[in-house]
Amino acid sequence: MGKTFAEKILAKKAGKDSVVPGEIVVVKPDYVMSHDNSAAIYGKFKSIGAEKVYNPEQVLIVLDHCVPAANEKYATNHKTVREFVEKYGIKNFYDINTGVCHQVVIEKGYARPGRLIVGSDSHTVSYGALGAFSCGIGRSEAAAIWATGEIWLKVPQTIKVVFKGKLNENATAKDTMLYLIGKIGADGALYKSVEFTGEGVKEFSIADRIVFSNMSVEMGAKNGYFAPDEKTYEYLKSRGISEGEYDVILPDEDAEYEQVIEIDLSEIKPQVAKPHTVDNVAPVEEVKGTKIHQALIGTCTNGRIEDIRAAVKILEGRKVNPKVRLLVFPASMEVYMQALKEGLFEKILEAGGIVMNPGCGPCLGAHEGVLAPGEVCISTANRNFKGRMGCKEAFIYLASPETVAASAIKGEICSVEDLK
Amino acid sequence: MKIFKYGDDVNTDVIFPGKYTYTITDPYEMAKHALEDLDPDFVKTVEKGDIIVAGKNFGCGSSREQAATCIKYAGVDVIIAKSFSRIFYRNCINSGLLAIECPEVVDKITKDSKIEIKREENKLIVDGVEYSYPPIPEAVRDIIDDGGLIPHLQKKFKKG
Known part of the structure; x- marks a missing residue:
């Protein structure tokens, strides 16, 4: 029996031959992303009693939630983050003049096919648009990764979404994603990995795909994945990332899905x-x-x-x-x-x-x-x-x-x- | 022990509003705003040992850990729901808050129900009827037993 994307990447990252849904694996994510909440994470990190950051290269911080600071509390918060970054030599840091974290993670080339990225923000799922496995975690967990480099993840079951046909001129990726969420509900993909597939996917730009991956958490999903294709490679190339600098992981053709949902794009209004x-x-x-x-x-x-x-x-x-x-x-x-x-x-x-x-x-x-x-x-x-x-x-x-x-x-x- | 009962898809914004996420850092202060936009009476009446019972997808939305923290510090140690949002569920484990997923029992529980929890056996007794709930995965049980992820790691780092 073949394996889904989630099963393949989590097995690989856990150093196992194969894993099954429900299994718990311990993995070292490529990156742990956090934003303004890094100050709170720092507080938790200090309380753990670790003497150093396990791997400073793994830590990725973007200030974006309240920038520039709206009041003294936010300002102090940002100050604490900058002090942390300075003290522990965190190179992957982007101050308030860069952008929203998920856009920055993608633009700066951190999100790549085959990478495993966790973040203390629920919309960390966005990077699936480029063929990564990414999901949100809590603050304590981010602090734990700073200290130990690792996290446990449960291998999810997978839902396959198949896009058929073509969108009408007046319909967009956002309309399609809202339609899908309305159809299956806020818990329609709870705990599940989602793979967006089908002929219709080819038409979606990387920007479009990010909309789907970003909002997959709104139906409860753990991640929302698009198999890398020519559009992905072209986008990565435009960011100066060449073939060989990423690891394309594709689901097997005979992978087992918990559910298959078909969407006819021509019907979307x-x-x-x-x-x-x-x-x-x-x-x-x-x-x-x-x-x-x-x-x-x-x-x-x-x-x-x-x-x-x-x-x-x-x-x-x-x-x-x-x-x-x-x-x-x-x-x-x-x-x-x-x-x-x-x-x-x-x-x-x-x-x-x-x-x-x-x-x-x-x-x-x-x-x-x-x-x-x-x-x-x-x-x-x-x-x-x-x-x-x-x-x-x-x-x-x-x-x-x-x-x-x-x-x-x-x-x-x-x-x-x-x-x- | 009182029971607070809520519906489906209770999201983290109504449990702990986003406007407080960077301005309130003390957990007892967080507790004063628990469920503020869902049930303003909750903080007025909640006492240590009370239980929250909810529908499906409890804690959906943002990853904010304060949603679990504020409930815990308000005095609630157990939430029984038809299902939990995944990040909230993790946050419960990491905060030492017992999240019991038991869809068949939720509709049977009323405000006046008698609930007994047998943690060791993963069983609930509601008004005399016994229900089983899925056991917490072995791999993360240590975290809960230690009272959450931070105390769990404190122990580990102390040992060296």
Whole structure:
């Protein structure tokens, strides 16, 4: 019997010939990623009593959650992280001028086929887009890896998602992922590894694939994997990573899957996740006309250059509704520079939008655009939980950059088609 | 012992809001905000030894460990649910919080139920009826027995 991607990579990393779902393996991850919470992890690390960091090369830190610091507490937090980095000689450190951690991990070439990366952030699953095995862990576990270099992982069962056909012009990867989450639910892939496969995958860019991998945790998944292909190799090459610098691990053709889910891409229409859960999904059509107060384009889900280009295409020559605040957060400084060079910011500003610095912004309710009671926000982010954007009496809808831009223009939820 | 009963998909944002994740560092302070956006009465009435009973996918969403920490420091040592989100489940183990996955018992439990937990046997007795739950994997049992991952490692490093 063949093996799934998760079974193959976890066996390899554990130094075993083969493993089975349910088995617990102890592995040394290639990297352990953390962000602003590195200060708290440092506190736990100190309490363990380890005298040194087991492997400083394994530690990867990106400050992104509340950057620049919104108040003294956040500032002190960042200061502690910088002190840790200095003291223990952590080279893989990116300060507040770099971007959202998951985008940075991908851009800087840490995420590669065959790598095992864990991170004290649930959206660490994003790196599956490049053929890595990556998953979120807790703070204590991150501290434990700093001290010991290793972690235990349970070998998951695997769900195979098969994309058939082709997306219509008005539908996107985000719409497809929201549709899938709505279909199987917030626990539809609980504890499971997900492999995104099928003819339809070829059409998805790396940016698109990151959307799927990033949001696979919203259906409970442990990781969301795309088998590396020409698009992956091309992307890696563009990052200066050549063949031989990564290890392509593919599932066997006769691998055993817990479940196979088929999605016909030609049937996907623009979707939204309605308040207050990500699996509360409906076609945009159903909530058309819902008044909005804020529109957010950015985050680790949809803050890439492709997303900003798509939004600007809609914003160009139009005006944001005067009752709406449009906030744009490029996912990284590299995306920011590229958008600047392409003249995209000028068009956003002319439309009446605001361009913010790269970072998580208000996605987790810390700063830079939190909501007031009764307000409605449409966002390209990955979560719409109650209180997520800082106010438990606010309402968050999730959608594609295209739908968010169109809604910002209209002042109410609508699809791009509705602007015509 | 009181029972707090909740539904499906209780997420970490309503257990411990993101706006506090970098401003509150003391676990007892965290406990004052436990389940704040789900059930504001929880912190007002919770006492040591109370139990949380919930539906499927408890603790979904963010990886924030404070979601487990705040519940533990509020006095709850046991959560019984139909299923747990994977990172939250790990965080429970690492915090020394017993997360019992027992889907068949959840709907039988009411606020007035009598619950007895036989940890050694992986069994629950609810209103006189016995239920088994899957044992904690052998490999991680040491972590729970030591009261969580940090105390577990402290022991290890002390030994050298």
